[in-house]
Amino acid sequence: MTDLTPTAFGYTDGDTDTNRTDAVSLNELADQRLSRRQTLRGGSAIVAATLGGSMLAACDSSAGVATDPAPTVNAGGAATTNAGRVVTLNGTATGATAVSWTQTGGPAVTLTGAGGNTASFLAPSVTAATVLTFQFAAATGTSTATATTTVTVNPAALGFTAVAKNKLDIVTVPAGYKVQVINRTGDPIAAGVAAYKNDGTDTNFAQRIGDHGDALYWYGLAATGTARDETSSTRGLLVQNHENINQQYLHPAGATNVGGVRPEAEALKEIENHGVSVTEAVEDANRAWSVVQNSSLNRRITPNTPTTFSGPARGSDLLKTPFSTAGTDGRGTINNCANGTTPWGSALTCEENWAGYFRRSGDNAERTAKEVTALGRYGVTSGTGNFGWSTVTPATGTNTTFRRWDARATAGGSATTDWRNEPNQFGWIVEIDPYAPTSTPKKRTALGRLGHEGCWPGAFVVGKKPAWYMGDDSRREYLYKFVSATAWAAADATATNRLATGDKYLDTGTLYVAKFNADGTGSWLPLVFGQNGITSTAAPYPFTDQADVLVNARLAADVVGATPMDRPEWTAVNPVTGEVYLTLTNNNAAGRPLNGTDAANPRHYNDPFGAAQTASFGNPNGHIIRLKETGNSTEALTFNWDIYLFGAGADLDAANINVSGLTADQDFSSPDGLYFSRATNAAGQVKPLLWIETDDGAYTDVTNCMLLAAQPGTVGDGGARTITNAGTGGATATQATRVGAAPTAATLKRFLVGPVECEITGIDTTPDGRTVFVGIQHPGEGGTPAAPTSHWPDSQTVATPGATVRPRSAVVVITKDDGGVVGL
Structure with missing residues (x-):
């Protein structure tokens, strides 16, 4: 009995009250094979079949009926496996005309092929070694x-051989795994x-997959294709962010700029490539995945899509624009990076590095001192704005699609005559109902305005107030929590x-x-007007009210003395322990001297980086911190913390840099995406798998970006540690910290390496854990239209793609x- 390839089968979560099997029952078997007699003397057919030929012979002898020789059967030897893996039962029967497998003990599993010699099942999740028994008749x-x-x-245990670091132009996965590709930039999602021709001439990205796919999440669909079914693993909606663009590849010969003015068609294409996509994906009987191009649920949400504001800042003077003079509505979402979700089935998308898209400089004289302070704190200081969209002269004079990106205050103007407040419309958590394609996304202002990177929920406990954990992705920014x-x-x-339910939980808190x-403890500091120095006399930014606090949450966090972090990005919550993990991607010498x-x-x-060994001081490899809320409660105001993993090359100083003792199968740099497997399958139960994605510039002289799988311990499983840091000129300094237990070969290993110049970002699994979706962002970002530096995804299936x-x-x-379950 060994782990072999089965036919398709279902999944069970280990319920013991029902034995779900497609085997022929012993009653049916006896009825089929003993049809010469409707009953047996001395007992039922099931008893006779269970006891075997000896009872049949006894019954037949008394009746004077000739008997057939009993078949010789063997159920195979005992076997050992791990949760989430496929097990194959191999029985042999000599002289038999019918066979059947049934389970007789242990947590119930679903048997596939139980009416033949070979049956298979998926090993259930267990907390300790558990025996399952099976009978072969x-x-x-x-x-x-x-x-x-x-x-x-x-x-459950990691069940794959680590993938070696490499610089290949393909997605490399362990032996025994298959890679398929869907949702490529430009793929059509409407009838x-x-x-997509992929030569720069394509248009209409409002009905195509956008660029720079980032965070993603699977929302199950019922067999009808219209209703929500959170248990479905073969049909569902994939909601994905589109953070940014490889501008050079979207146009025939790259972007053009004539006399400082961008063409309208080029700018519109670039704008529409941002935002969010919702696409229906299905798996067929052969486990091949595809996207339903004409699904009625497919949708693009771009920076031009109508949105509405909700929560305490709705109607604030700070949100008023010529588009919404009441400060209640807006247009679109941009630079969507990480994500979150809700148990009621809505998607949360996070607006991250939105500030650079706006043209805004030279207008300080037309601004109040408060405005100048706020704009500087959020980095709205560009003289051109990313991609120069505001320079477009539209064919229709009343079209403000492009003018809105010019946030300069005009002489004698106001918030409702120029676009000075447009930057305040971005930096929010946006809630989307993926099942309602005509619904209007809501910007949830109670969660604050930041460079939002992640908004992951903690545990939902009846009678307790739920919480969402959020990073703010810039150097020396903070970790936030919103408690409903x-x-x-x-x-x-x-x-x-679903959006009305969001009103209930996300608008007040x-x-x-x-x-x-x-000392390894921490506290949550409330950002509430009138508390902890957040007042109308605060310096350098005097707050007006709670709406002002939320619009300028970074400034409020400065006032209360939050801890600046090394680029706090994705958050993830362990579904078993409730512990919160946060990637701290990196920092440089300026941000962390x-x-x-x-x-x-x-x-x-x-x-040092590259062949020239260019100096790179600071924390270029990043780390992952984790915290445990006091009482395991989302409502807690205090917590304990330690550092789970330190990113580093395996060859770096183990005492002070490679503090986690990473090996060549484990080393990584710049952790970014972070995700725990779903609690609906063995990978997310007992000791859940943590998936770690990298967005790296410090280790790409050695390897492309990667995805690792881990089974972490718990906060406090390590201890105190003092390291010696090194600066320029031979300077040193010591620093005490809290370190988690070092990983082992069994608890951390590399699962995937991406193609050239990509970032690995966005990950989710189907509820059964047998399919994992991973985003591959901006491969070949350093190339040109004439000389791309990557040809992925064509290179995944074509040995020599066109140059x-x-x-x-x-x-x-x-x-x-x-x-089986991916990773196990």
Whole structure:
């Protein structure tokens, strides 16, 4: 009995009350094979079939009926496996005309092929070694015989060979896995839209997949294709962010700029490539995945899509523009990076590096001192704005699609006559109902305005107020938590008006920011007007009201003394322990100088880059911090923390840089995306898998960006540590910190390496864990239209792609050849 490739099968979560099997029952088998007699003397057919030929012979002898010889059966030897893996039962039967497998003990599993010699099942999740027993029955004419075997299932464990670091132009996965590609930049997602030519001439990106696919999430669909089914693993909606663009590949010969003016068609194409996509994806009987181009649920949400504001800042003077003089509505979402979700089935998308898209300089004389302070704190200082969209002269004079990106205050103007407040319309958490393609996305102002990177929910406990954890992706920014004012009611998980449910939980509550103490404790500081110095006399920014606090949450966090972090990005919450993980992607010497470290951001060192060994001081490889809320409660105001992993090359100083002791199978740099497997399958139960994605510039002289799988321990499983940091000129300084237990070969290893110049970003699994979706962003970002530096995804299937084939961001679908849970 070994782990072999089965046919398609279902998944069970280990319920023990029902044995779901497609085997022929023993009653049916006896009825089929013993049809000469409707009953047997001395007992039922099931008893006779279970006891085998000896009872049949006894019955037949008394009746004077000839008997057939009992078949010789063997159920195979005992086997051992791990949760989430495929197990194949191999029985043999000599002289039998019918055979059947049934489970007789242990947590119930779904048997596939139970009516033949070979049956298979997916090992259930267990907390300790657990024995499952199976009976193999065979019949011939009037006789039946049985045999029994056992399978011992151990808790889930990483079950693949680590992928070696490499610089290939493909997605590399472990042996035994398959890669498929869907949702490439430009793929049509509406009926009648032409196939993508990928030569820069394509248009209508409002009905195509956008560029720079980022965070993604799977929302299951019922078999009807219209209703929500959170258990579906074969049909669903893939909601994906589109953060940015490879501008050079979107136009025939790259972007043009004549006399400082961008062409309208080029700018519109670039704008439409940003935002969010919703696409229906399906798996067929052969486990091949595709996107339904003409699905009625497909949707693009771009920077031009109408949105509405909700929560405390709705109607604030700070949100008023010529488009919405009441400050209640806006247009679109941009630079969508990480994400979040809700138990009622809505998607949360995060507006991250939105500030650079605006043209805004030279207008200080037309601004108040408060405005200048706020704009500077958020980095709205560009003289041109990303991609120069505001320079477009539209064919229609009343078209403000492009003018809105010019946020300069005009002499004698106001918030409702010029676009001075347009930057305030971005930097929010946006809630989308993926099942309602005509619904209007809502910007949830109670969660604050930041460079939002992630908005992951904590545990939902009936009667407790839920929380969402958020990073702010810039150097020396903060970790935030929003706690709803409304305690969780389980009935809301099945609400059909999802955005109204969001009103209930996301529009009223308290926004907190984290302070990390040197002793491994920490606290959540409320950002509430009138508290902790957040007042009308605060310097350098006097606040007006709570709406002002939320629009300028960074300034409020400065006032209360939050801990500046090394680029706080994605958050993830362990579905078993409730512990919160945060990627701190990196920092440089300016952001974290030798004398600027602290216990939560402890390293300053040099990691030379490239053949020239260019100096790179600071924390270029990043780390992952985690915290445990007091009482495991989302409502807690205090927590404990440690550093789970330190990014580093395996060859770096183990005492002070490679603090986690990473090996060549584990080393990484610049952790970015972070995700725990779903609790609906073995990979997300007992000791859940943590997936770590990288967005790296410090280690790309050695390897392309990567995805690692881990089974972390818990906060406090390590201890105190003091490291010696190194600065320029031989300067040193010591720093005390809190370090998690070092990983082992069994608890951390590299699962995937991406193509050239990509970022690995965005990940989710189907509920059964047998399919993983991973985003591959901006391959070949350093190339030109004439000389692309990557040809992915064409290079994934074509040995020698054409020299000018342009790269595209896309989603890879990863499945295990034997049908098991990915990673186990």
